[in-house]
Amino acid sequence: MKPLTARLHGYLDYLTVLIFLAAPAVLGFGGLPAKVAWLLAGVHLAMTLVTKFPLGVFRRLAFALHGWVERIVGPALIAIAFLPDIFSVKPAFAFFAGMGLVIIAVGWLTDYAEAS
Numbered sequence: 001m002k003p004l005t006a007r008l009h010g011y012l013d014y015l016t017v018l019i020f021l022a023a024p025a026v027l028g029f030g031g032l033p034a035k036v037a038w039l040l041a042g043v044h045l046a047m048t049l050v051t052k053f054p055l056g057v058f059r060r061l062a063f064a065l066h067g068w069v070e071r072i073v074g075p076a077l078i079a080i081a082f083l084p085d086i087f088s089v090k091p092a093f094a095f096f097a098g099m100g101l102v103i104i105a106v107g108w109l110t111d112y113a114e115a116s
Contacts, residue, residue: 001111002108002110003109004106004109004110004111005111005114006053006054006063006110006111006112006114006115007053007054007055009053009106009110010048010051010053010054010055010056013044013047013048013051013053013055014045014048014055014108016044016099016103017041017044017048018041019051019078019099020038020040020041020044021037021038021041021101022035023037023095024037024038027092027094027095027102028091028096029089029092031085031089032085032086033085033086033089033092033095034092035098036080036086036096037092037095037096039107040077042074047061047066047069051063051066052115053066053115054115063112063114063115064113065114066112067107067110067112070103070106070107071104071107072099073100073103073104074100074103074104074107075100075104076100077096077099077100077103078096078097078098078100078101079100080096080100081093081094081095081096081097082102
């Protein structure tokens with residue numbers, strides 16, 4: 001039994017959007033790392049809005065597929081952290097690697113079959 005419901009996952013998704021938006025200012029990084037963070041905020045918001053779960057707005061994307069996307073995004077964020085323009089900015093490296101680990105953990109803890 002997985003402890004994160006679809007509703008709780010939705011709240012975490014919207015929180016993730018805010019974290020991606022705020023991270024460059026809060027952690028003090030700009031340039032490419034900031035642009036990537038803002039781009040990911042937009043992509044994450046769009047995916048959350050179109051997911052078929054309690055906090056989705058347009059409800060077109062199956063929650064299970066949302067989960068598969070996150071299974072790719074978590075490791076991809078860790079890989080992104082090692083890009084030279086991000087790796088060289090220690091707060092950006094820590095942010096992207098950390099967010100990748102968080103998204104992986106949330107994926108393991110979420111019941112993606114619940115809202116299907």
